[in-house]
Amino acid sequence: MQMTSAPHLLAEDGPEYERILGDALRHAHERPDLEGVGDRLNTEQLRTMALGATALITAAAATEYEHYTKARDELRRAAAAEETAVLEGARSTGAGAGVGAVVTVLTPLLAGAAAVIFLLVGYLLRAVNPSLTFGRSLVTAGWFFACVAAAAILVAAVGLLITALRNGATSRTAEDEEQELPEEVARAREAWRHALLERGILPFLRDALADPTAGPAARVPHRSPDRIPKIGYSRPDFSGPEDGPAAGPRPTFTSPDFSSPDFGGPEHQPD
Template identity: 65%
Template sequence: MHMNSAPHLLTEDRAEYERILDDALRNAHDRPDLTSVGKRLNAEQLRTMALNATALITSAAAAEYEYFVKVREEQRSPSTSPVRNSVLGPAVGDEDEDGAGAGFGAVLTVLAPILAGTAAVIFLLVGYVMKALSPEPAFAETLVTVGWFFGALTAAGLLAAAVGLLIAALRNGATQVPAEEAGGELPDEVARAKEAWRHALLERGVVPFLRAALADPSADPASSVPPRPVNRIPKIGYSGPDFSSPSEGSSATSRPTFTSPDFTSPDFGPPEHRPE
């Protein structure tokens, strides 16, 4: 990011910029230089002007904003996010030390009760149908026994799944508070950088702009051109060369003069007239 140019305000920070602007307009009468809000220009007109000049205003706090974005991105990177790793666990595709997939146990815990329950229903249904026949087939009792066996496996699988969920909830309970803090409160360094940017944007950007707009009688609320008295941002460009005009009274004497060349004709004539 170039410090001499208006920074590009990220979309996620535009709401914060508008919040700072609204707070400044809301508390304008607490500042002696902004007490004229509402006389010639009201708060809504000033807000429109400031939103049209967002790039100009935010450039006043370009250094603080660049540092804030840098620190925030460093905190968001996976290498510096232990809370994320502790809450979410290993990434998808990681394997346990014994080589088995990390999700194999979870898949087995879910599928075992389903398969066992399905087998129990089939065997019990077929077994009792066979027992209703006359004469009763010899393997009808065996089918019923196998069905109750799978029924017991289903109950055991459901119990194991419930215990597993309870253990997971207890294990993740210790990381619940850090996770909420990570989502609701910023780390100390990021919070300090954000507060420094907010303060610089308010004092060096928003307030001087509003002051200049109130002092400029030609300020147009619908225009994106900033008020003329705004001189808080260093100008970027090149000044023209300094040409000085000639001093008075020397124009007549300083003009160059030219004289015509003095040509003489060659001497032609008889020998007695030739120069000796």
């Protein structure tokens, strides 16, 4: 059976309420005040009754629940604000980061390609004519671009390392903040759980077990009208025909008098 909705209990906390109720019923034999479980009402019947009275039970811990939800909402708002700030920072630095990334990627590629071309052509010219000055110039330019490509690759590697370290530090800072905030939320949730169990669920179960009219067919105990509302139902008052207006004379009906035709033989001719 699913838990009925309660005006002050959010849907996301419904499973937590059911878990606390299940734990209380599972360990009912360890409590002297709940030793009557199984005599007239078993755990499943008590669970059904408690789920039907969710609004009344959770109202006993309404103050603690309000504090818990406020602390949880503050945590969520802080996380949403941090995410928004990160997105805005990424958008503001997106253009510069894009240009830097393009330069970092293209510089080693272009310098490396130029170095290969200049070195190849220069050495070919020197092989054909060692005294040709143009060939030596191309070789020198090729080695220059090779050094540029190597330097660009080194700069890109250092940039990636710095970015990784920065992201790691940011992640650790966020984790530290999360460890501080959920501690308050955890305390508020624990206070709500304790109040819900001690002031809501256990008194309800004790009332249900102490109700002399509760039995296998009981759905909600009605020993305490202020604690558990009793829903009344009365069937419509149907009256029989004798309660209506005086009946008039009933019509009579007589069947027609049928007689069989008088048939006779040839000797019996009608006069």
